[in-house]
Amino acid sequence: MINALLWVPLAFGVVGFFLPRRAVGWWATAGAMVTLVLGVIMALGFENGAAGLQDTVNTTWISGLGVNYSLGIDGLNLFLVLLTALLWTGGIAFAAFRERDRPQLFFFLMLAAETGTLGSFLSQDLLLFVLFFDLMLVPFYFLFGAWGVDRTGEGGPTASRATLKMMIYTLIGSLLMLVGAIATAIISAHGGHLTFSIEAIQHQGVPVGSQRWIFWFFAAAFLVKMPAFLVHGWMPDTYKAAPLSTLVVFSGVLAKVGAYGFLRIVLPLFPQATAQFQTVILLLALGSILYGSVMAFTQTNLRLIAGYSSVAQLGFITIGIFTLRADGSDGAILQMVNHGLVVGAIFIIIGILVERSGTEDLRSMGGMAMRAPVFAALFLIVTMATLAMPGSANFIGEFYILNGLFEAKIVFAFIAISAVALAAYYALRLYIGTMHNRRPDGILSREISLRDGVVLAPLVLCILGLALYPQLILHRADPSVQQSVAAVTGSEGGGPQNSPSSSEEELAVSK
Amino acid sequence: MAGAGFNAPHVDYAGIAPVIALTVGLVVILMSGVFETTRRWAPGLAVITLAAAAGLLIWKWGENLSLVAGALRVDDLAISISLIAIATAFAAILLSIRERAAEEAGYGEYYALLIGSVLGMVLLSEAENLVTFFVAIETLSIPLYILCATNLRREGSLESGLKYLIVGSLGSATLLYGMAFIYGGTGATDFAGIAHGIEVKGMLHDPLILIGIALAAVGLAFKTSIAPFHQWTPDVYQGAPTPITSFMAVATKAAAFAVFIRFFVVALGPEVGDWQMGLAILAAISIVVGNVGALTQNSLKRLLGYSGVAQAGYMLGGLVVASEKGVSSLVFYLAIYLFMNLAAFAVIVARERETPFGDDIRGVRGLGAERPALAAALTISMxxxxxxxxxxxxxxxxxxxxALVEGNYLWLAIFIVGGTMISLAYYLRVVAAMWMGPETEIGSATASAVGAPAGGPGSTPVISGASPEADPVDPEAGRRWYLVGPAVLAAGITVxxxxxxxxxxxxxxxxxxxxF
Structure with missing residues (x-):
């Protein structure tokens, strides 16, 4: 089952090479939908309230090197997997409606990227995770470079230069992570049997001295991927170059892999280092929030507004994780899904807006809502979710995060709260600037087409659905989150406890 | 008479059968070149020779034999490296089909020299005595000096041969000098005897031995193109006929590393503490120099030359730790290096023959649209x-x-990772040229003048800077089975x-x- 989920996209992509140009888009959409259905079936079979891994697969891959092909589902990755499958379906369907050259290659790369991303969420072997983490980037290199937009006209780089920058930035992080992963396994093996299994390494434990530097090797990879403040240098050029349909998944999902990596790997394997560097990461995350927000309301390019808002939101998610409390991390997981849905929808909307207006500049847009009430309504829902309107799932997520932060580090909480207000400003600015105001000449106000509506409406429905019932995620995520967080709080010895159950687990872990 | 005192060593003919097969093949091929009718058979004979040698080697797989009074040792290290060299030679023969160099040099000589070089490599990977070591390294080098210069009509080829001859001889001389010191210190020429001598005669950390080790390491660094002894590599790679470059890039490196491993681990094993750090520093220098040097190259062969310097640095890491895992990882890397490089060189040969750009990076521009199979192969290779x-x-x-982290050489592992980061910039530049349109090369001033070669050989592209010999010789080279086949197969194996x-x-x- 879990194998099918992982490899179906790639299989569809390979078959797509042998199909005619016109059919391949639909074939790819079908592939993404099959993946989504598999994901939903797996989610339905998910045993609620259990902390351990489910649906596991574990076979030896390279015996001499201690690498296992080991996959599994738990509360941490279940909904991120669903988010991946959903957004890829949306992104591919959105692209399938549009003409492009070499469609076979385009959709193959999209589907290969889906397999890579699912792989990094599902991996329970440290090295397999690193492998998929790098692998998912490669298709995007080609997608952005070959189908991207050159910005030489406005003094910017070509698409291939922009993506090269992205590759180098992100691979610097992930190659260091490769060394970190190998070192973790070797150091924790203490000369015994070498294994990369995350569970086994957690059991063996990593000495505190080694944790300190390995922590930063992993953090580098994850922070660049998000991107976080100070290591976001690749983001603006890449976002400007990328085709919009790929940004739906890139911004919606790939950024989350970084945050997920903290929960899956860093907290359980390097607990002492995590506790030690908590403040540093919190400061970086606060930097992300403030910088991202300020940039988001000064930029005029629609892509960059969405891109910088992502930086801010990811900062929020990071803060949630590094409260090192279960409620903060629960909120972070909910917020990862929320933000994925929202930003995916926003990039589809931007795609539609750009087609209508022929420009990406907010200043020369406006009045699009005139004859498009349905489109405006959908966009408004997404906007309200972005700014975490009470009643939206984003509000619940941010509430949990801030709640955790108040308990953990109250000073940071006061600054982080300001971000909520800033979010309202940039989200509304985007909405008002494009949909309201006077309509400049040459801009069409047309209702959303049925085909784009079919793509956008399910995402908006999911946003609404989560707003009504966020417990769907919170309940399933909580046991696993407790476990990850307990690794850290347990190691500190008498750190803040969230519930009796977590202290019991902590005892179990420390034994 | 000496007859009483001299006992001819027992010769296990089964053990040296691969060497005999190669020698016989060499002679037959050379003879076949004499007659007009048999000349065409040379490539076929060469393939048969290689197949026979490979078969005889595989037959001995898993055994551990000491041959000819300890001059040679057939073990899995020797066999695996020999197989890598033979596979590379086989690929080079395929790539040489319709190669101008092969025709100009006379069929017989070209292929006989190639087999001669393989013979040297097989001997070198088996060598367990200073004498065989040196004889083998010369047997492999001398044919290569000539092969580099076989493209008689190109100045670059002659220059390449001469340069390789001079630098290679210098390397050999240094190596020989080092051997003399080691022999002087230990009084033995066989590797086990040297190790024994170092320990028994109290020569551990003796300056005599240390100087010998340093000189031998420098000599071998020349052969494996490890910086700072790599300067010949880009020039020779660029000037030599491309099939020969592909052969040199992998097979020479593999054979030289085989003896590097055996000499340092077996003979100089007792001194491991002294040479480890030195080699580690060489590896680090090589990684930096190779990767930085490759950044600005426009010639793909030069680029692969510098990349080979960097890759040699990575591989040397496997020897530095002097552990079983280290040696295994080095052999693993050499094996995959064969496929990675072969895919690239096959594509370069094809583009050299069908475009007027030679091995310039412009030759692969737009390849993704024009020849998807070749482009995919080169992409996977990069x-x-x-x-x-x-x-x-x-x-x-x-x-x-x-292997490095286990051997407590974490810092060298980080060098490898750092080098990999730099290397992305030039490997991906080649990939970008293939898939991402001609406007990607902002740097080259001629880009706009030349335009995309997508118009095919039918259009008349402006030749700028290319030598007149670089005319396309075979406009359909990109479809030939003997070029597309190796490229796609090697890329497939890599995946x-x-x-x-x-x-x-x-x-x-x-x-x-x-x-171990």
């Missing part, structure tokens, strides 16, 4: 050399880094071992286990 996952290159780096590396890991760990 991604594998850069060490991206789902290719064997990733597993190779993983193996090396694991295969990236996904299912276990068979190759087993192969390499046998080689490592035979020494």
């Amino acid at each position: 991604l594998a050399l850069a060490g991206l996952p789902a290719t064997a290159g990733f597993i190779g780096k993983l193996y090396l880094i694991e 295969f071992f990236g996904v299912i590396p276990q068979p190759l890991v087993d192969f390499a760990s046998h080689a490592g286990a035979s020494l």
